[in-house]
Amino acid sequence: MAYSGQYGQYGTAMNPEVNGERHDSLFFNGDTPDAQLASQVNAQMNLGPQIPGYPQERKRTRRHRDAHAYDLSLMEPEANYLPPLTPSTPLAPAAQPLDTSGVSSEAVHEDTNLLDPKTLPSVPDARFQDQSTYKNYIFNSMDKANPPLSTTDFIGYEQNNSSSKFVQMTTYAIPSSNDVLNTSGLPLGMIVQPFAETRPDEAPVPVVDYTTSSPPRCKKCRGYINPFVQFTLSRSGWTCNLCGSENSLSNDVYNPMLFTNQQNGFSSQPELNVGTVDFEVGKDYWAAEESPQPAQYVFVIDVSYEATSKGIPKIAAEAIRDILYGPTPLHPSIRVSIIAFDRNVHFFYLTPNLEQPRMISVADLENPFVPFKNGLSVDPMESRAVIERLLDTLPSIVEDIKVPEPTVGNAMECIKHLLKETGGKSFLFVSALPTMGLGRLRYREDQRLYGNPEEKNLWNTQDKWYSLLADELVTSGISIDIFFTPTAYVDVATVGSVATLTGGQVWYYGNFVPERDGPRLKQDLYRSVTREQGFRVMLKTRCSNGLRVSRYLGNFLQRTPQDIELGGLDADKSIGMLFNLEGKLNNALDAHFQTAILYTTPMGSRRVRVINYCCAVTSRNYDTISLACVEPLVGIFSKIASMNMATESLKAIATKLVEGIVKLLSCYRKVASSRLTPGQLVLPKHLILLPIYMLSVLKSSAFRNGSIHSDVRVSQFRFIRASPLSQLMLNLYPQIYALHSLQPNECIPNADDPGCTPIEYPLCVRASRKFIEDGGAFLIVTGQKVFLWLHQRTSPLLLQDLLGVNQLEQIDSMKACELPEMDNLLSIQVRNLLSALKLQYPHISMQPQIVRQGIDGSEGEVFSTLVEDPSREGVGYVEFLTMIHETLHSQGFK
Ligand SMILES: [Zn+2]
CATH class of the missing domain: 3.40.50.410 (von Willebrand factor, type A domain)
Structure with missing residues (x-):
């Protein structure tokens, strides 16, 4: 059913489903109803009988080779063509430098609407599709696919690699040399969220007790033992996957009798089986003479x-x-x-x-x-x-x-x-x-x-x-x-x-x-x-020979170039890092990354959390671009921009952000020219959302030009530096739910197909006024705030069902919105939706702020979230794509 948008026609919305029937069974009380999937995950963690469809851990037959996250030989060229774009202005001469002043709305002609915005790559469609894919599918951390989007509620199963909830790469094919990296146009980066919250039905991070000994570490690079090390045949030593050094193994650490044919031989040792592990450590790791105290x-x-x-x-x-x-x-x-x-x-x-x-x-x-x-x-x-x-x-x-x-x-x-x-x-x-x-x-x-x-x-x-x-x-x-x-x-x-x-x-x-x-x-x-947190934190990332961390990105104290320190680190913080290539990587082997976080739990345990990730190495820049991942890429670009706020002008930062996309797309044009049709703007398959996200970065209150109070700007760019991807992406592009047109099955638990989501999520609408219907009621979820925006002609029936009032004027928008528990479908749906979102985004307060069209002053805040539209914050989506297309033209890419 749908509420009619027009005042006076609400009779068409009368429906037995919203009048008088009780819907107690439809109400989702916040518990995850996914016992079935949970039992599957647990069965896998206990290495029980194999479940059809969900592979068990794979065996390793050759050194490193089978640990590839991707089999590059299976890759097909993939590109995504955008509809033909007609440049709004005559093409710029080739030598003209990139002018980011075009990001301001004044520079854009009004007649750029030659392209139907509906045909442009859509964030809501991509998110909806991704959620549908992973509703009934467990993502294995060694799967040959890009990880689920940060907005997708999914169950991750951790294999040798850490879950994508803890670590994500800008590309899953590591270039073998600087040449390959530079001609791919990508920054090589990684984002870790060490204390990311996992679902209750996912396996918790195992804790291994090394308080009386020490976790085995490489004598040369000090890397921690992990699932990718290679044991000698006699089991008396191991080869470090990071630096290649041989290390001896003390019998008191692993009893050789425990070796089996599985994995590295120690099926009972979590540190040799899963990517993320906590080592509980002893005196050698204390920060002071005294034992760590509860916080x-x-x-x-x-x-x-x-x-x-x-x-x-x-x-x-x-x-x-x-x-x-x-x-x-x-x-x-x-x-x-x-x-x-x-x-x-x-x-x-x-x-x-x-x-x-x-x-x-x-x-x-x-x-x-x-x-x-x-x-x-x-x-x-x-x-x-x-x-x-x-x-x-x-x-x-x-x-x-x-x-x-x-x-x-x-x-x-x-x-x-x-x-x-x-x-x-x-x-x-x-x-x-x-x-x-x-x-x-x-x-x-x-x-x-x-x-x-x-x-x-x-x-x-x-x-x-x-x-x-x-x-x-x-x-x-x-x-x-x-x-x-x-x-x-x-x-x-x-x-x-x-x-x-x-x-x-x-x-x-x-x-x-x-x-x-x-x-x-x-x-x-x-x-x-x-939230989960640790104190007295030191973080350091080690990687394969030939790779080196060149810069850490986030909020922390850095006393030495090699590692960073924090008084505390919590579940809702991420750290980015950029890598340099020093020399050439062997593309017959993999690239390994290991982030170690030394910390004290609030209860006073000293621990090292180790996050391992392994990727294929390639000498083809095409692979590097094809296996790039849009969200960590946007995360790295925006974290770099926010780190540069202290030293660079806004204009320089905006220029670099736009140059980042243009460089990437021009590199793609070069390496894939034989496969692409001339004259069209074409984006690599996994990066079709890159332009809209980057436009959002440019229009955010952290980076856009204009009169922005410095307190607001500073709090925003520091937020971008540290926020996890899920929060950042929502902040860049909100989830907008059209409440007036919810279908009866939406926002209701699906008893026939529970999957891993508590309710059936509706498809969101795009962040543009073109999709904000007259008479509508919209729930707008950003990474920091939730709005309930009501059009001035919102149906009185809807207002009655949702808020228990008949007119907008009866609402006190200066008070927090408490949705009354009304016995009608819409009320149940919206309360279900908020409960489900609260479970998925525990770090975002789901207390909506009511904003009435034409009445409340905070409406400007709502409209600034409609990032696809041209506004005083910057150009619209179409104009931005046109601008990128023109710039590519000006560089000779037809
Ligand atoms: Zn080593």
């Missing part, structure tokens, strides 16, 4: 005037209560403290035997200190009564205190003192620019700088105090997540740099409205505390 968490609440006027203490108190005493309490070994600050830093004494919390304030502006130790960090369950009392009373106590100047730096300094022995995490609220105490800052936002070279200064830190502090925090294994809820300039560039350098996160809520944004902030805080 401490510190909640630091801003109670200065700006914060109290927005109800931040109340929101924070409610969120902390949910976290500590909700359905899934913290691990019992984690201790917590609560601190507040305005001009002073306030500490709370929370020992279990107290009836009332006691507060001790430190007023020393230049030398803040922690005034007591015992009773500050407590077991939240033992001290539940006193903590709850504090959370009850704190908001009202601070309500009337109107101290305008928060000493954020002093609060950070106290976090350092408090956590320096144990490491841990702090969750810090900041509502105003710190103008007093340590790290006091001046107001420097200046709109006159927008568009000038000096604008860049606004994106860099203005006081080294913060970088030095971050350095100390990383050494102590501390990371800070900062929740900014400002009304005015707060200098995210400087204050937020502490989060960026320690591996924490900046959460920025511009124009914070407590009733509307408070619930989202609470969910974000909950996620920030409860």
Whole structure:
């Protein structure tokens, strides 16, 4: 059924399915109903009987050769032709340099609409198709196919390679030399998300105990033992797959009696069978003399005037209560403290035997200190009564205190003192620019700088105090997540740099409205505390001889070129890296990559997570392009751009982004010219979405020209640096669900074909006004926010079914949208959809913000997500393709 789009015709939408019938059985309660697939995965993990259709681990018969992720001999030339493009302007002379000013809308003629946008490569179609493919198919990590898209809900089965949830490559055919790489036009890069969340029905990362010995490592390159090493016939040694060195093997590590014919011989050893493994390690890997301690968490609440006027203490108190005493309490070994600050830093004494919390304030502006130790960090369950009392009373106590100047730096300094022995995490609220105490800052936002070279200064830190502090925090294994809820300039560039350098996160809520944004902030805080994370982190990637990491991309501290350090690293962070080729790789062998992450769990275990990946090597640049993968490629391009924000102008960054695509396509033209039809823009099969994603990167608030508040821009480009692919891709191109035209089977569990998705997902509409129908209601899911956009002529029946109101004017869009539990199909469908999305994207708050057409000021934010349209953010999809086509023409590619 569909709701009629036009006001007054809603009678056509009357349907027994939405009137009066109960649909309890249709409601999906958030549990994954996929017991069947789960049992298949588990059966495979236990190496039980073979399941038809799902291959068991393959045997290795020749050195390295069978570990290829792809068999290049099977490849067919593949290209994707776009419909003929008619250049909007006369072709540029060949010598004309690439002009990215064409990215602005002014440079584009209005008559470029010679191409039907419907025929252009569609992100929603590709995502829908991919989801359909993997609904009933387990992706094996050695499969000869590009991995599922980051927006696909799928079950991964990890073989010798790590799951694509942990690691993705820009291409799955590694060029054998710099020549091959350069003529492919691709950056050779990898994106790892070490603590990526896996599904409950996927095998967890195995933990192998090496606390009394040490995991076997290569004596030369220090690589960790993994499924790709080769054992000698006598089983007394192994050859390193990374550097080729021979290593001896101690009998106490692997008992030769355990050798079988399977795999490397040790079927019971996870590190020889699966790509991702955690080694639990002993003293040699400790960061200090003392054994690692369970982490401490510190909640630091801003109670200065700006914060109290927005109800931040109340929101924070409610969120902390949910976290500590909700359905899934913290691990019992984690201790917590609560601190507040305005001009002073306030500490709370929370020992279990107290009836009332006691507060001790430190007023020393230049030398803040922690005034007591015992009773500050407590077991939240033992001290539940006193903590709850504090959370009850704190908001009202601070309500009337109107101290305008928060000493954020002093609060950070106290976090350092408090956590320096144990490491841990702090969750810090900041509502105003710190103008007093340590790290006091001046107001420097200046709109006159927008568009000038000096604008860049606004994106860099203005006081080294913060970088030095971050350095100390990383050494102590501390990371800070900062929740900014400002009304005015707060200098995210400087204050937020502490989060960026320690591996924490900046959460920025511009124009914070407590009733509307408070619930989202609470969910974000909950996620920030409860997601998987590690502390005192060191990360290093080793690779085959001839390859070398040339640059790490992300938010971290880098003291040496070889590795990076973070106070903490969590499930929702990714690190990119670029590789250099030094010399020539043997294309009879594979290229191997191993990322090792040394970290301490919140419970105090010291571990090394090892992520292994192996790819084929090729001497044909055509293979390298054909096996390129669009999402990691976009991820690497945008991470490079965001890393360059400190040193390059926006124009230079935009130019490089466009040059990146043009170079790739011109290389493809060169290497595949005999197979391609002249005169058409042609893209490699796996890269058909590259232009639209790159256009989105250019139009994002991180990189586009124009008047963008520096706090917004900085928080966005730092988000791009660190966000995982799933969040980044959604942010670049949203999922837009047309709620008014949902079919009866959509967003409902499918009992006949449950597959691995909890509901049947509908096909989304494209991010263009051309597809936003009058009278429609759309759920727009971006990587950071969800909107419920309602056209001004949305059917009253739909409004009634979904929100329990008859008119748009009855909706208070300044309040968070709570969908009422209505007994009709649409209500069930939309609530199901949000629950399913919440399961799939636990890192995104699925609390929609209601935006009514023509009424709410936030509509501009919604329209900026419609990236296919020309707008003040930049040209449209058609114009962008035309521009690329013209540039290729100008370079002589007909
Ligand atoms: Zn080695």
